[in-house]
Amino acid sequence: MHFLIIGGSDAGIAAGLRAHELDPSCEITLVLSDEYPNYSICGLPFFLSGETPDWHSLAHRTEFPGIQLMPNHTAESIDPIGKFVAVRNGNGAQLELRYDKLLIATGARPVQPNIEGFHLPGVFPLHTMEDSFAVHRFLEERQPKSAVIVGAGYIGLEMADALTRRGVHVTVASRTEAVLATVDPGYGKRVEVELEKHGVEVWNQVQASSIRATRDGLAVSGTKEFSRTADLVLVAVGVRPNSELGAAAGVTQGAKGALCVNRKMETTLPDVYAAGDCVETWHRLLNRNTYMPLGTTAHKQGRTAAENAIGVHREFAGSLGTQVVKLFDLIAARTGLREQEAASAGFCPFTAETTVWDHKAYYPGARELHLRITGDRHTGKLLGAQLLGHRNSEVSKRVDIFATALFHGMKMEELNDLDLSYTPPLSSPWDPVQMGAQFWTKAAGNRSSRL
Amino acid sequence: MHFLIIGGSDAGIAAGLRAHELDPSCEITLVLSDEYPNYSICGLPFFLSGETPDWHSLAHRTEFPGIQLMPNHTAESIDPIGKFVAVRNGNGAQLELRYDKLLIATGARPVQPNIEGFHLPGVFPLHTMEDSFAVHRFLEERQPKSAVIVGAGYIGLEMADALTRRGVHVTVASRTEAVLATVDPGYGKRVEVELEKHGVEVWNQVQASSIRATRDGLAVSGTKEFSRTADLVLVAVGVRPNSELGAAAGVTQGAKGALCVNRKMETTLPDVYAAGDCVETWHRLLNRNTYMPLGTTAHKQGRTAAENAIGVHREFAGSLGTQVVKLFDLIAARTGLREQEAASAGFCPFTAETTVWDHKAYYPGARELHLRITGDRHTGKLLGAQLLGHRNSEVSKRVDIFATALFHGMKMEELNDLDLSYTPPLSSPWDPVQMGAQFWTKAAGNRSSRL
Numbered sequence: 083m084h085f086l087i088i089g090g091s092d093a094g095i096a097a098g099l100r101a102h103e104l105d106p107s108c109e110i111t112l113v114l115s116d117e118y119p120n121y122s123i124c125g126l127p128f129f130l131s132g133e134t135p136d137w138h139s140l141a142h143r144t145e146f147p148g149i150q151l152m153p154n155h156t157a158e159s160i161d162p163i164g165k166f167v168a169v170r171n172g173n174g175a176q177l178e179l180r181y182d183k184l185l186i187a188t189g190a191r192p193v194q195p196n197i198e199g200f201h202l203p204g205v206f207p208l209h210t211m212e213d214s215f216a217v218h219r220f221l222e223e224r225q226p227k228s229a230v231i232v233g234a235g236y237i238g239l240e241m242a243d244a245l246t247r248r249g250v251h252v253t254v255a256s257r258t259e260a261v262l263a264t265v266d267p268g269y270g271k272r273v274e275v276e277l278e279k280h281g282v283e284v285w286n287q288v289q290a291s292s293i294r295a296t297r298d299g300l301a302v303s304g305t306k307e308f309s310r311t312a313d314l315v316l317v318a319v320g321v322r323p324n325s326e327l328g329a330a331a332g333v334t335q336g337a338k339g340a341l342c343v344n345r346k347m348e349t350t351l352p353d354v355y356a357a358g359d360c361v362e363t364w365h366r367l368l369n370r371n372t373y374m375p376l377g378t379t380a381h382k383q384g385r386t387a388a389e390n391a392i393g394v395h396r397e398f399a400g401s402l403g404t405q406v407v408k409l410f411d412l413i414a415a416r417t418g419l420r421e422q423e424a425a426s427a428g429f430c431p432f433t434a435e436t437t438v439w440d441h442k443a444y445y446p447g448a449r450e451l452h453l454r455i456t457g458d459r460h461t462g463k464l465l466g467a468q469l470l471g472h473r474n475s476e477v478s479k480r481v482d483i484f485a486t487a488l489f490h491g492m493k494m495e496e497l498n499d500l501d502l503s504y505t506p507p508l509s510s511p512w513d514p515v516q517m518g519a520q521f522w523t524k525a526a527g528n529r530s531s532r533l
Numbered sequence: 534m535h536f537l538i539i540g541g542s543d544a545g546i547a548a549g550l551r552a553h554e555l556d557p558s559c560e561i562t563l564v565l566s567d568e569y570p571n572y573s574i575c576g577l578p579f580f581l582s583g584e585t586p587d588w589h590s591l592a593h594r595t596e597f598p599g600i601q602l603m604p605n606h607t608a609e610s611i612d613p614i615g616k617f618v619a620v621r622n623g624n625g626a627q628l629e630l631r632y633d634k635l636l637i638a639t640g641a642r643p644v645q646p647n648i649e650g651f652h653l654p655g656v657f658p659l660h661t662m663e664d665s666f667a668v669h670r671f672l673e674e675r676q677p678k679s680a681v682i683v684g685a686g687y688i689g690l691e692m693a694d695a696l697t698r699r700g701v702h703v704t705v706a707s708r709t710e711a712v713l714a715t716v717d718p719g720y721g722k723r724v725e726v727e728l729e730k731h732g733v734e735v736w737n738q739v740q741a742s743s744i745r746a747t748r749d750g751l752a753v754s755g756t757k758e759f760s761r762t763a764d765l766v767l768v769a770v771g772v773r774p775n776s777e778l779g780a781a782a783g784v785t786q787g788a789k790g791a792l793c794v795n796r797k798m799e800t801t802l803p804d805v806y807a808a809g810d811c812v813e814t815w816h817r818l819l820n821r822n823t824y825m826p827l828g829t830t831a832h833k834q835g836r837t838a839a840e841n842a843i844g845v846h847r848e849f850a851g852s853l854g855t856q857v858v859k860l861f862d863l864i865a866a867r868t869g870l871r872e873q874e875a876a877s878a879g880f881c882p883f884t885a886e887t888t889v890w891d892h893k894a895y896y897p898g899a900r901e902l903h904l905r906i907t908g909d910r911h912t913g914k915l916l917g918a919q920l921l922g923h924r925n926s927e928v929s930k931r932v933d934i935f936a937t938a939l940f941h942g943m944k945m946e947e948l949n950d951l952d953l954s955y956t957p958p959l960s961s962p963w964d965p966v967q968m969g970a971q972f973w974t975k976a977a978g979n980r981s982s983r984l
Contacts, residue, residue: 092962103975125957128896139895142962366952378955381962385949399950406954415954444590445579478960479930482953486937489951498836499850500940501817502933503857503866504829506576509929511543511593511832524554 083108085391086167086179087149088157088327089187090114091123092377093358095146096384097185097391102148104392110149111179113169117153118211119146124377126214127237130221131244137214160184160331162351183353183391186328186341187384190321190359190375195232197317199293204300205315208237217316226250226313230302232290233318234261236407239273241316242282243409253283253310255290255302257319264405265416265468266454268435272470276412290317321375323360336362338373345397347387355391357383366400367419367465367488368427374403404485406478413473415481418466418488421456430459434525438514440475442506451475453518455484455494459526462493467518476508483515494519494526534559536842537618537630538600539608539778540638541565542574543828544809546597547835548636548842553599555843561600562630564620568604569662570597575828577665578688581672582695588665611635611782613802634804634842637779637792638835641772641810641826646683648768650744655751656766659688668767677701677764681753683741684769685712687858690724692767693733694860704734704761706741706753708770715856716867716919717905719886723921727863741768772826774811787813789824796848798838806842808834817851818870818916818939819878825854855936857929864924866932869917869939872907881910885976889965891926893957902926904969906935906945910977913944918969927959934966945970945977 085101085108087094098110112119120142128134154172161167166180192207199205204224206217220226229245231238234256242252254261254277260270261277261284274284290304293315301311323340325333333349333356334342341356343349345364349356358380362371379401389396406415424431433456440451451471457464467484471477487497497519504511512520536552536559538545549561563570571593579585605623612618617631643658650656655675657668671677680696682689685707693703705712705728711721712728712735725735741755744766752762774791776784784800784807785793792807794800796815800807809831813822830852840847857866875882884907891902902922908915918935922928938948948970955962963971 122893122895122957124955125893125895128957133897134895376955377962378952382949382952399947400952402952404952404954406956406959408956408958413959417952417954442573442576444573444576444585446584473958474925476927476930478954478956479927479934482951482964482966483930483933483937485952485954486934486941490937490941496850498833500933501829501833501851501853501855501868501936503855503868503929503936504575504827505857505859505929506573506579507859507924508857508864511828513933515933 084180084182085110085185086181086183087112087185087187088167089189089358090119090151090153091187091189091358092120092380093384094185094187095120095142096381097187097357097388098146098149100385100388101392104389104394106148108392111152112149113152113155113157113167113179115154115156116211119151119153121211123209126208127240127244129214130217130241131247133247137211157327160327160354162331162354165353184355185387185391186333186349186354186356186360187358188324188327188360190323192318193320193322195290195317195319197232197290197293200317202293202295202300204313205293205317207317208241209321220314221248224313228299228312229253229314229316230255230300230310230312231316231318232302233320234258235263235318235320237318238316239277239409240407241318242277246280246282250314251281253285253312255288255304255308256284256286257289259286261286262407262414265414266420269414269452269454269468269470272452273409273412273414276410280410321359323373325360328356328360336371340373342371346390346395347383347398348390355387357387364398364400366402374401376401376405378404402485402488404481406481408473411473412470413475413477414470415478416466416468417481417485418464419456420466420468424456424458424465429465431456431465432459432526434522436518436521438517439510440471440514441508442510445506449475451477451514453514455518455522457494457522457526462495464488464492464494464497480515494522535631535633536561536636537632537634538563538636538638539618540640540809541570541602541604542638542640542809543571543831544835545636545638546571546593547832548638548808548839549597549600551836551839552843555840555845557599559843562603563600564603564606564608564618564630566605566607567662570602570604572662574660577659578691578695580665581668581692582698584698588662608778611778611805613782613805616804635806636838636842637784637800637805637807637811638809639775639778639811641774643769644771644773646741646768646770648683648741648744650746651768653744653746653751655764656744656768658768659692660772671765672699675764679750679763680704680765680767681706681751681761681763682767682769683753684771685709686714686769686771688769689767690728690860691858692769693728697731697733701765702732704736704763706739706755706759707735707737708740710737712737713858713865716865717871720865720903720905720919720921723903724860724863724865727861731861772810774824774826776811779807779811787822791824793822797841797846798834798849799841806838808838815849815851817853825852827852827856829855853936853939855932857932859924862924863921864926864928865921866929867917867919868932868936869915870907871917871919875907875909875916880916882907882916883910883977885973887969887972889968890961891922891965892959893961896957898925900926902928902965904965906969906973908945908973908977913946915939915943915945915948915970931966945973
């Protein structure tokens, strides 16, 4: 059996490793367009901040047992009838690779914003290793003193942190009401406080429209009279799926042009699977596909695709959209649905916000932990949670307790039944997760929902 | 309805608060034998270390809405026919308190070890606020330079940490093969390394037999030629249930003499509930009662007892024995069953141990996280997990992810389906929890258990 994989990032590599693990006799070929198999794209801001000085260490792994890697090979077309893929190598030569089972794991690419001057020198996207090398070279050679970052999502804000660490003055131009639109605006505002505390300047509801090269640097202009001149401009306004290859072969496309797959990660073409940032993702709470590119999901989907390709039936369990970001000393995490997402999906959501200590206040170092919890008034079920707190407050694994509860469809009241660990330096007899659930229940006037 | 509660610690107070919350018209009286309602007994080591300078701050709360507190009142007998409790106040006067529903929440007390000289001045147990004041006075007035701690469980080891912080040289005499017998001996040995790194001397498999007052201090002797002279001796060799009051009234006793209760926290007497360290605890995995006194459990049981007393049917969901302790910079946590406990209970356990990074190694500050995971070979189900790691490695909330998975009876393979949060400074695309599960599956040769 020849399992051909197009794409050398999380989904592709996870699939190859899993296929080899389950069936060591499987012949596995993996085509990647660059020479950086399974590099941690999420780690690029830390390379650029200087916290991770050697980019080589960003490789998730350097050994790929059972996988024949073909770096610098670009897949150009798929013939789903003849079952082969046309590939061009670095020298421009084309070759054809036959497959029994094919995985399309072509990932995503940055959205090209409609900004005049986007292609000027000193203006960079940040998605690939090559992007990152270009920014790194610029930082080293030009020693910029100032930067404008267009976009206030994970990458934009992590880069605000990274450049500030290098002594660069950063201005963030955010399109939304508050930065980090993956959490509610009130929490986005708290994130802004952390950014501003470290010297980052934040502009909200700004649509950047043009970049001009001036004697003083790159002049960025936008709505709301936004105007800043800086030595460096980063543009990080989201990603879109690299779905063209699959689409040209006849794979149906869905949300945002991503490839349609079922929960076995099968596309609409026989023996062709797809996984990772180029596909739609099954949402466990919404019970439908969405476009939600995340590295964790890509790993799971790649693994699931390989299992099915090998002949072991397995369904992708679905995403809850669990995410976390560290910005300076602040951690912002979320899982599940927010109020409006839940309402749109037909739930009857109620959201309660509370602030508790991360551990017993009598033990030194207690810090405030902020929780916004969304549940369904009718069923009493947990729908989602957003948490903000200090980097030492176990915020991310607390959101994971919520994620595990969500996975099982727990009711808010049932969270009190969980036997969670407690010692005064780390928690309270009712963990903050449970205090949040209790607060929600009272606030919702829903205290007897399960009783 | 008059709800009478005997005991002012976690179970009693949790019950009173919950009863008032559900039924504000309920008349609630709470009798406690000292004057410290709902103090955090788990916090005593931090008061004695000086980390929590003011003992008043150990109060979990200082307001008790809807509860009439009767401090310094000792319950002496229960008449389950007449439905009243005989109580003696601080002046020696006796009074009778009628009840409609009664909760016995009399807690536990330290095991009195069979050690000659246990009652000498300078030898202390540590369980109540009064014990703690006595030790504190001794520390302040005598400024001891050395201490022997008999017992190497949570309290003993936390006190080794606490006294070391005060500049006292500590020797721990442990009865078991390694300290902290709640984790496997290999992990106990790792805990010893942390203790010894901070100057604590550890003796294992020592049964202390006598303490003598000598010119040089208190001479502690035991098996294996153990002999140490110190200025202070602490004895912390476990607790036993304060079940005499309930037993005298006719409540059936079970494991270790604890009061028998069903999952509604009803005793064998009508309208008499019991909860907390004086009762047997339903174990969710063993499907039977055990004696496992923990503050988290006491809160849950008190809450459950109150709900049933109020007339709302609710069952205690059961304990998983989730526990965590911080010793210097090390966190040791566990949940569920260990290999031998599982085997005794009829499971077919297999345990795998692995060490992974707590977050991506390329981001500064990555530390080793040790996981020992136990699962059932036949069913592929998770049975338990033990974790050791640095205080900033989110160890305790990672054990809680295992606890939440255990609560739902998840198979090891299903842990890979959990949508857990990831950012390089805090985790990996597969969280250490999932890496541990994957390692177990491979080690058990059980990779297709769920597939």
